[in-house]
Structures are given as C-alpha cells and as structure tokens.
Amino acid sequence: MESADEEQPLLLDPQHLPPARPAAATDANTHESPSSKNVARPAGGWKAPMAMVLVQLFQTGLVLLSKVVIGHGLCVFALVTYRSAFGTAFLLPFALICERDKWREMMNWRVSRWIIFNGFIGYAVPINLYYNGLRDTTSSYAIIFLNMIPLITFILSLAFKMERLKFATVAGSLKIVGVLASVGGTMVINLYKGNELHLWSSLQYHKNEQTEVASHHVRGTIFLVASSFAYACWYLIQSEVHKVYPYKYWSSMATCLVGGFMTAFAGVVVRRDWDAWKLGWNLKLLTVVYSGGLATAGKYSLNSWVVGKQGPAYPPMFSPLSVVFTVVLGSILLGDRITVGSLLGTTMVIAGLYVFLWAKSQDLPGK
16 A cells, blocks of 8 residues: 555656756755765654554553453443444544545445444454453453454465465465464463563552453453454455445544444343443543544554555554563553463564564565
C-alpha cells in the first residue's frame, strides 16, 4: 500500500538542468556540511519508529488494563460494547474531516451487507473471544496470539489458494521456517515450564487470581486460537470490503459501531446483571476510554500515517515489541510468572515472526 499523497520523482533532461554552482558557494549559502550532502534522509526520520513504539505501548496498556478490569468483575460483553462506543466517537472526527460526504455511499445495500459482515467477523467475534481468553490466561501469554495473526492469515491464504508458496525461493522457504518457529514457540510455552525466573521484584497487583488462571489455561488457549483465526479471516475479506467501499475511516467507524451493537445485544441476552455492566469513576472507565481513544483511534491513525511514509511492511516489524513490553510489565505489575519455558518459547515466537515478516516483505512491489 502506498500513500496517495506521495509525490513521484521528476525526470529531468540533463541538457536542461541549470548549471551547477561551485561547491564552496553552495556550502556558504546552504550552511550544509560536505559530508551531509550525499546522505539520504529516511522517510519519516525518527518520527516513524517512535510512532510504532507508541503503537506497541498502546497495545500493551490495553492488554494489561483489560486483564485487570475483567479480573475484577467487568463483563466481557460490557467491555467490548463500551470500547466500540468510545472507538466510534474517536474515529468520527477523522471520518468527517478526511472523508467528508462519503458516508452516503454506505446507504447502498451491497456496501451495508459487507459492513455488517465486517463488524461481525472482524470486531464482535474476535475481540470477545480474545477477552475471554485473556480472562482465563495471563497477559504475557495472550499477547503472543495477537502477534501470530499474520502467520495464521498466511496459512489460511494458502488453504484458500489466495497465495502461492514458492519453495524454490529463499523467501518461500523462510516463510515456512518462520511459521514453524512461531508455532513451536507457542507449544514450548504450553508444554514446558521449567524453573521460575525471579528477575525483579513484583508488585503482584492481583496475586489472588493466579490459581484461577492456571485452572482455565486450556479453555483460555482455545479462545485465543479461535480469536486469532477470526482476525485472520477478517484480514482476508478486507480486499472485498475495500472494493465496494474504499473509505477507511468511515469503514472502520461503521465496523466498530456495528460490532458494538452485536456485542451489546448478545450481552443483554446472556448477562443481565447490572453490576457486571457498571463502570463508575474508577479503573474500568479509564480502561474503556483508553481502549477507545489511544488503543483504537490512536493506533489506527499512527499506523495509517506510517504506512503512507514507509510502506505496509514497516508497522508489523515492531509488533514483537508488544510481547516484550507485556512480559516485563505484566511480571512487575500483575505478578505474571516468567519461567525458562515461557522465555524460551516467547523468543522463538518473536524470532519466527521476524523471519516470516522479512520473507513476506520480499513479495511487495518494488522488491
């Protein structure tokens, strides 16, 4: 994906170029050092990597806060419903400013049908499954499955013959290596624990929840795997959604809104206890506002800006940082245990993801 506003380089005829000035005169007028003339400044400079680090910090904060409020009684349906409401409110100004008057095209039944399907498979199902998996496991374990979504998307695209795997090429072989390393790392985390590592003192904010987490780890893993597959399916249908409605802000806002309505309806049917839906002026309200503002609108805006500057292969390269941030902060703040097996498995997942992303980047135009 390339930015629509990116300027194309001008092709000049050497015979019509203006005469070059002497080097001394150039240096005197522009105050540039001779060593800096031939150094190309990367697009975005330091702002692009800083934006991606912020995105991963937003994701880390979302997982940690969600883990705490769900553990303290907030209904998963309520969290997703409130998150969609705040996310819609934060995305609406972007849609009105950047894509003014494009909302009328959503009134078409063909577009509305895809938006409804998008809200179901891309918002209501995966987020609810993920939060249920987060409730039954730990934050440092659940974050790994978000980073495995590109790998699962690749597997599904092969199964549906949407992508061809070229075994004879280096990139094709490395994709397989990356997938196997990441899946193997996840199996290591589940099957091998090893000694517990006491790397730093822990605040153990919710130490009393550790026993309950251990008893539902298998159920939580099933939820997390199902969530990753739902996310992967959502990525596969995006090409069709963009064909019928290419306006990303209105599409994202409508998807968020529709997914929230679906979740609210299911939540009212399943969980009618008002206490499970109550927010109040506490950490629950902070989590909902944070998830709608920074973790939804903030992440989306920063990702869109960086893709326009650096290309679509750039943001995924930073996604493993969220695993590192979550493992460290989850251990310090929430008392998540770090064992030899979890550390080894997490390292394998990150290494496999980087290998896969590099191999995948070789398929982009211009490579």
